[in-house]
Amino acid sequence: MIIDLPNTTISQVSKALVKMREENGVVALGRVLTLIISASTGSEEVAIEAANDASREHPMRVLVVCANGDSTLEARLDAEIRVGGDAGASEVIILRASGEAASDEQSLVMGLLLPDAPVVTWWPGTAPAVPGHAPLGRIAHRRITDASAQPNPQAALAQLAASYMPGDIDFAWTRLTLWRAQLAAVLDQPPYSPVTSVHVEGSDDSPSTTLLSAWLHSALEAPTEYVLTPGATSHGIHSVRMERSTGAIDLTRSVAGVAVLTQPEQPTHSLALPRRNLRDCLADELRRLDPDELYGQVITEALARLGASQPITTGPAA
Structure with a gap:
């Protein structure tokens, strides 16, 4: 009515x-x-x-x-x-x-x-x-x-x-939930060797790419670079690579919202990793009404450290 x-x-x-x-x-x-x-x-x-x-x-x-x-x-x-x-x-x-x-x-x-x-x-x-x-x-x-x-x-x-x-x-932070959960789950599995470097790629209209880089840089305390590609056909985050002495972990998302996870001595996995829509993001944020302390730490401290250690690198147009 x-x-x-x-x-x-x-x-x-x-x-x-x-x-x-x-x-x-x-x-x-x-x-x-x-x-x-x-x-x-x-x-x-x-x-x-x-x-x-x-x-x-x-x-x-x-x-x-x-x-x-x-x-x-x-x-x-x-x-x-x-x-x-x-x-x-x-x-x-x-x-x-x-x-x-x-x-x-x-x-x-x-x-x-x-x-x-x-x-x-x-x-x-x-x-x-x-x-x-x-x-x-x-x-x-x-x-x-x-x-x-x-x-x-x-x-x-x-x-x-x-x-x-x-x-x-x-x-931009809410859309990272699935990425953060998947990357954390991978690192919770053996071998538990430390991450030595991180490389993140995404579209230049994706602030989530920058926030994910800042979060990984802070959480892993590893050198982190991120590439923002202008004119990309796929918006949002494209891929994350975490280097370890035992080999690299790659999580790459295609245009269709399906991600491929590859890691040493493990079979390749296809994962559903779509861009979250407005409804999902809004419902997620309404589940908690207290301040998100982790977001506050990432948006202020971690983002500043990321900018000081590694400037944004702009890749060629897709």
Whole structure:
């Protein structure tokens, strides 16, 4: 069910929610958090779809803020409420504000937050320079960004490192979960000889490649180089090679999302290692609402050490 509220106020939106609960039995009980999505007009549907899918694992209230603060526009707030089959296991409230009505994003959402429930803010597109100081970031327990969605992903990663505050997280790190798990599992098997060097390759629009290199450099304390290839047909991480005295371990991913693992005296294995979609990344990050300390250490300390020890090498265009 979808209810449109053109040229409305937050008070009227709140009253409409109460009326829906009374007339249709829509309740906020069981909602575990409030997810605020800050998106530009026209791009919000992709984020809403991912939130609806994730809500089946994390029932929540979703507040979508599309603010256009252009002072030449009419001060206006249009709202849309979605429940039932149009909102997954959540209730979605879309707030489209323009002109003076968009000047204070925090005041737009304060009256719609679930009481005594944690708040997560997600910027699926362009993120503020310092998420923790942004109006919607100050009220959030967790702040989710996506460096790969920025115009310059590698520069965005550097900005995230400079502005990091506990509670920040980026999908560039979330997309590494399967890679980190697979590489850790390989090193947990004999022989247990130390890694002497690491080589990582990926696309130049993949901040995950840089973060994976920083994590390996810090965890293994081995010389690490990473190659970012411009114009690559396959986005994301391409391969990881870990050299040991007993031979090299190679994990290489093809375009189809299938990785091939080769290591000395072992058969070659094919592994499913697809790029994680928005739904999987969002659901993963909503499983924990405390600061990710490992991400904080990698984005600040490990990334700085990686940059000092080995500059980025840019390979030829594919």
